[in-house]
Amino acid sequence: MNIKYDFAVVGGGIAGLVTAELLTRSGNKVILIEKNSKLISGSSADQHGWFHLGSLYSASYQSTYVKKLIRSIDTLQEYYKKFPFMNIKIKNGKLSLKDQTKSWFKKNHLEYYVAARNNIDVFGDEKNIIKKFKKKWNWDLKCKLMIARHERIYRHYWGGEINAQNWIPKANLIDFKKRNIKKVKKSNINICSKTHFLLQSLDMHMDTYQITHDILQHFLSNGGKLLLGEKVDSYENIVYENENCKVIKLQNENVITKKIILSSGKGITEIVKSDIGLNTVASPLIVAFPALHPKGFVRVTPKNTKTINHLIHKVNGKAYSVIGGGEYANPDSETELEKIVVNLYKNASNTFEAFNKCEFKKHYFGLKNEISSNDIRNYGHKIIPIEENVIGIVPGKFTLGFNLGIDTISFLNNPTAKNNQLQKKAKNINVDHLLERPTHSRIAKEFILNNG
Numbered sequence: 001m002n003i004k005y006d007f008a009v010v011g012g013g014i015a016g017l018v019t020a021e022l023l024t025r026s027g028n029k030v031i032l033i034e035k036n037s038k039l040i041s042g043s044s045a046d047q048h049g050w051f052h053l054g055s056l057y058s059a060s061y062q063s064t065y066v067k068k069l070i071r072s073i074d075t076l077q078e079y080y081k082k083f084p085f086m087n088i089k090i091k092n093g094k095l096s097l098k099d100q101t102k103s104w105f106k107k108n109h110l111e112y113y114v115a116a117r118n119n120i121d122v123f124g125d126e127k128n129i130i131k132k133f134k135k136k137w138n139w140d141l142k143c144k145l146m147i148a149r150h151e152r153i154y155r156h157y158w159g160g161e162i163n164a165q166n167w168i169p170k171a172n173l174i175d176f177k178k179r180n181i182k183k184v185k186k187s188n189i190n191i192c193s194k195t196h197f198l199l200q201s202l203d204m205h206m207d208t209y210q211i212t213h214d215i216l217q218h219f220l221s222n223g224g225k226l227l228l229g230e231k232v233d234s235y236e237n238i239v240y241e242n243e244n245c246k247v248i249k250l251q252n253e254n255v256i257t258k259k260i261i262l263s264s265g266k267g268i269t270e271i272v273k274s275d276i277g278l279n280t281v282a283s284p285l286i287v288a289f290p291a292l293h294p295k296g297f298v299r300v301t302p303k304n305t306k307t308i309n310h311l312i313h314k315v316n317g318k319a320y321s322v323i324g325g326g327e328y329a330n331p332d333s334e335t336e337l338e339k340i341v342v343n344l345y346k347n348a349s350n351t352f353e354a355f356n357k358c359e360f361k362k363h364y365f366g367l368k369n370e371i372s373s374n375d376i377r378n379y380g381h382k383i384i385p386i387e388e389n390v391i392g393i394v395p396g397k398f399t400l401g402f403n404l405g406i407d408t409i410s411f412l413n414n415p416t417a418k419n420n421q422l423q424k425k426a427k428n429i430n431v432d433h434l435l436e437r438p439t440h441s442r443i444a445k446e447f448i449l450n451n452g
Contacts, residue, residue: 010033021216030219032227038434050309054168072399083214085210087103105204150199154180191351262393303326318448
């Protein structure tokens with residue numbers, strides 16, 4: 001006899017896993033279906049472990065992304081505080097990271113090296129004095145807005161009556177304080193102290209494997225069912241036990257469900273067989289060993305071609321670097337991909353003194369699925385109504401997976417257990433064989449194991 005599920009979630013990336021786990025908290029019968037042999041094996045594995053809290057977008061006059069990313073803190077506190085390795089804590093209105101062997105987030109906050117108005121990236125080869133002044137003036141205003149928003153980030157009383165996601169993005173020039181501007185210190189990276197200033201952010205390194213490991217354990221402990229290696233091509237409407245349902249016909253079984261949540265990235269378009277506005281772009285990342293710098297940082301400039309970011313992770317106790325930039329390309333265009341990866345290697349070589357001498361470096365392309373139009377990037381998460389009892393969800397960024405899960409539950413009018421309602425502790429279920437490691441981790445581990 002077939003089981004009738006309340007929800008079938010198709011796609012086992014961060015969006016699908018988070019949403020499926022949240023649904024099980026309220027006693028729903030949930031099945032999570034993934035076409036690959038492991039979860040978190042598609043674009044969710046390609047990220048570089050950067051937990052965004054809005055700093056990257058804080059110079060923008062548009063506050064949408066800053067608001068969405070800052071909201072992640074409230075979401076984690078409200079829905080994930082009881083997870084033992086979720087180590088973001090609030091003490092006396094300040095954010096802190098509990099130091100523990102296993103943790104979702106690491107204490108190495110990212111530093112932002114921001115191009116100052118006298119940096120050549122701001123005005124380029126502009127000869128016209130008026131146009132050059134305008135470029136400097138516009139960038140200077142954006143920098144001041146960035147500094148002002150960080151002032152509110154530093155001052156905010158987390159967990160208090162004022163909502164961070166509404167208050168921080170609304171910062172203006174009145175909030176600008178020079179005390180937040182730090183001087184760039186001399187180090188083994190080529191960031192000129194005369195043409196850059198330093199801002200300390202709350203952005204952090206995150207262990208995406210530990211995060212998904214814990215959420216999957218909780219999903220299975222709550223009675224969620226997992227199907228791996230099953231590709232969903234379509235679904236049909238049926239009446240089952242006098243109720244309108246959907247049937248997903250798979251190779252080994254039929255899945256009957258009341259509602260379907262499609263979270264399979266570009267696979268959503270293949271299943272619904274219509275254009276939902278989903279675009280896929282590719283961005284290169286370089287894995288380098290050993291780590292090229294002891295801290296995570298971002299170089300911010302008006303030119304995407306000159307932007308660079310650096311994160312640090314460990315495998316087998318050994319640190320390695322993951323380097324990214326601000327460029328992206330059509331994943332089907334070899335010419336475009338070659339152009340941006342060559343430029344990333346050039347920027348890395350110019351930034352890191354040890355880059356050309358490091359033992360190992362290898363790049364890969366991370367794919368990002370976004371709902372966008374007119375070739376404008378959309379980093380936000382999105383819920384797409386497909387038809388009655390069928391929706392599609394796209395996270396935009398790994399960081400936004402938590403918010404997307406909550407918003408999806410709200411969209412479905414399905415109550416979700418919060419921290420104080422979580423009665424069950426996740427059973428000690430071995431899920432290592434069910435999860436893929438991040439791409440950067442697998443690349444680094446292979447080199448380290450093969451080279452002692």
